[in-house]
Amino acid sequence: MPGVFAQIGMEYGHRYGGTSFELFARISEKNHAHSTLNPLAAYSKRFTLEEIMGDLMIAYPNTRPMCSANCDGAAAAVVVSGAKLKTLSIEQQRRAVKISASVLTTDPWEESCQILPDVNTLTRNAAALAYEQAGVGPSDLDLVELHDCFATAELVHYDNLMLCEVGGAVDFFNSGATWRDGSMPVNVSGGLESKGHPIAATGIANVWEVATHLRGEAADRQIAGAKVGLAHVIGLGSACGVHILEKAA
Amino acid sequence: MAEQVPLVDYLVLGDAPHLTAHECTTCGARYFDRRNGCASCGTDEFTTVDVATTGEVRAFTIVAFAAPGVRVPYVAAMVDCGGTSVRANLINVEPDPEHVTLGMAVRLATEVIGTDERGTEAIGFGFEPVPAGA
Numbered sequence: 363m364p365g366v367f368a369q370i371g372m373e374y375g376h377r378y379g380g381t382s383f384e385l386f387a388r389i390s391e392k393n394h395a396h397s398t399l400n401p402l403a404a405y406s407k408r409f410t411l412e413e414i415m416g417d418l419m420i421a422y423p424n425t426r427p428m429c430s431a432n433c434d435g436a437a438a439a440v441v442v443s444g445a446k447l448k449t450l451s452i453e454q455q456r457r458a459v460k461i462s463a464s465v466l467t468t469d470p471w472e473e474s475c476q477i478l479p480d481v482n483t484l485t486r487n488a489a490a491l492a493y494e495q496a497g498v499g500p501s502d503l504d505l506v507e508l509h510d511c512f513a514t515a516e517l518v519h520y521d522n523l524m525l526c527e528v529g530g531a532v533d534f535f536n537s538g539a540t541w542r543d544g545s546m547p548v549n550v551s552g553g554l555e556s557k558g559h560p561i562a563a564t565g566i567a568n569v570w571e572v573a574t575h576l577r578g579e580a581a582d583r584q585i586a587g588a589k590v591g592l593a594h595v596i597g598l599g600s601a602c603g604v605h606i607l608e609k610a611a
Numbered sequence: 612m613a614e615q616v617p618l619v620d621y622l623v624l625g626d627a628p629h630l631t632a633h634e635c636t637t638c639g640a641r642y643f644d645r646r647n648g649c650a651s652c653g654t655d656e657f658t659t660v661d662v663a664t665t666g667e668v669r670a671f672t673i674v675a676f677a678a679p680g681v682r683v684p685y686v687a688a689m690v691d692c693g694g695t696s697v698r699a700n701l702i703n704v705e706p707d708p709e710h711v712t713l714g715m716a717v718r719l720a721t722e723v724i725g726t727d728e729r730g731t732e733a734i735g736f737g738f739e740p741v742p743a744g745a
Contacts, residue, residue, distance in 0.1 A: 365687050368672035373689065376669050376713040383708065421687075422673035422708060471651040474696035476642060478670065478689050 364421035364429055364512060366598070369478055371423070371514025374521070380532035381517070383423040387414045390428040390513040390555055392541055397552025399542075399583035404433040404558035428513035433558030437566035439573075456610065459573045462496035462590075463606040469599075479598045481515065485522035488604040492592070493524070496606040500524045503546065503606075504588040505575055507568035509596045510553040520548070523594060523604075542585065550575075550583050565595030565603050576609040618724060618735040620644065628721045628736070629664050632695060633657040641695050663693035664719040665741065671713070673706050686711050690738050702737035716741040 375381030391411050397403040409417075409427050417425040442450070447458055467488040472480045493499055500523070508523060510516035517531050525546050526534035534540070540548035551557050551571040554564060572591035574580045589609045596602045617624055621631050621643045632641040636658055640651035648655045671688040686701040688711075702720055704710050717738035724735040 364676075365672040365674050369670035369687065369689055372672065372713060373670035419673075419675040421675065424672075471640065473640070473694075474669075474689065477696050477698035 363598075364424050366479060367512035367515045368421045368424050370481060371512070371517055373478070374518045374531065378529040378532065383415065384411070385532060385535070386423045386428060386513045386517065387411055387425070389510075389516050389535060390414050390425075393510060393513075393516075393549050393553035393555045394427060396542055396550050396583070397556030399550075399581075400552050400557060403552040403556045404431045404435075405556050406552065424512050424514055428555065430511045430554035430559035431556065433560055435558055435560030435563045435567060437563045437570050439566055439569055457577050457579075458610045459576050460608040460610055461605060462498065462608045463492035463494075463604065465492045465495065465604045467491070467602045467604075479600055481596050481598070481600060481602075482518060482522050484600055484602040485519060485594065485596060485604070486524070488602045489523045489592075489594075492604040492606050496608075498590055498606060498608075500546075502590050503592050505547045505550055505572060505585045505591045506594070507549055507551060507553075507571045507591070508594040509564070509568070510549055510555055511559055511596075513555065516549070516553070519594065523592065542583070547585055550580075550585060561597075565593070568593040568595055569605055569607065572605075572607050576607055613726070613730045613732050615732045615734050618733055622721075622734070622736050623661075624721070624734055627664075628719060628734075630662040630692075630697065630719065630736070631659050632662050634660045662695050662697065666690040666692035666697065666717055666738065668701070668711070668713060668715045668717055668738075669696065671701065671711055673708065673711065688717075688738065690717055697738075700737045701739065703739035710740075 394409045397406045398408050414427050465488045467484040469484050508519045520526050520531040538544045539546045542550045572593045575585050575588040591607050593605045633646045634641050635649040636656040637654040638652040669689045669691045673684050675684045677683050684706040686706045688701050690697045718741050720739040721734050721736050723732045725733040
């Protein structure tokens with residue numbers, strides 16, 4: 363698994379250029395820095411770039427802190443209709459978050475999908491459909507929680523989720539956009555690399571993180587004024603879920 | 612010479628070892644191993660074609676941590692052989708990022724991966740760097 367996602371990131375680098383071991387390590391540096399504000403993260407320690415690059419190599423270019431953490435975890439969402447919501451308490455109505463898009467996609471055939479799982483096409487398809495369903499675009503998003511099962515995966519999903527121009531993920535990351543004080547905060551929870559990857563719970567955990575910011579309940583890591591967010595999850599084979607959530611009116 | 616068996620059915624041994632693929636006669640999609648239907652167009656007729664024995668490294672990883680009994684480090688790669696993507700290890704090369712690079716030119720190579728008590732050799736394949744000037 364680490365090798366598969368390492369190659370997915372390397373393939374992006376071959377196609378568009380600009381990647382390096384250090385670049386992928388800096389993505390991990392960002393997520394671990396974010397995790398220091400998340401008391402629920404499995405690892406909430408900040409690592410220096412040198413520590414990340416010097417840690418145990420798992421599958422080049424991913425070292426141990428660049429891989430999602432093995433852990434147990436649980437997350438849940440309660441889904442109600444608009445009519446049902448009106449019967450609930452004012453407090454529950456205030457905390458409710460609108461599901462503006464809910465999309466699940468699977469793989470179409472691609473030339474190389476028999477030898478390397480394709481996590482790109484189905485994510486791009488899901489994102490396109492989600493933006494259409496929600497009537498919002500990437501520039502409307504206040505935060506994104508995406509499936510950084512490995513640091514190499516986060517890079518390709520900047521592009522797949524259309525947070526940047528096609529082929530522009532490296533420049534986008536280098537601009538600082540995806541840090542929590544950037545124009546498009548990504549994985550302010552610390553991501554799967556920090557908060558852990560309890561496989562079945564991961565998708566809902568990403569939804570929960572976005573919902574928590576939209577409710578204004580994210581404490582020290584709150585993205586101020588967050589109104590719209592996107593949560594992304596994939597499973598190899600492949601399936602992809604994208605949700606766009608909006609703060610209740 | 613000892614009897615040899617290929618690791619996979621799509622590896623053809625002999626004087627000029629090469630890989631074969633099942634190509635959809637309708638849309639040209641290629642598959643290794645047995646295929647009943649085409650995942651690209653849904654038809655069910657295939658012909659067998661030879662895959663180019665040289666290619667370019669499109670992606671690689673250097674696996675440094677593996678299950679007990681698996682020798683590390685090794686280089687796993689995706690090689691573009693004239694438009695057909697092949698998954699294989701890179702062999703006969705130092706497994707480090709100074710010697711393995713994206714876009715490097717490689718060629719198919721075979722190696723003995725095991726021998727049974729009767730001397731029969733199991734033959735696997737990988738890709739090795741194309742020497743300068745070759």
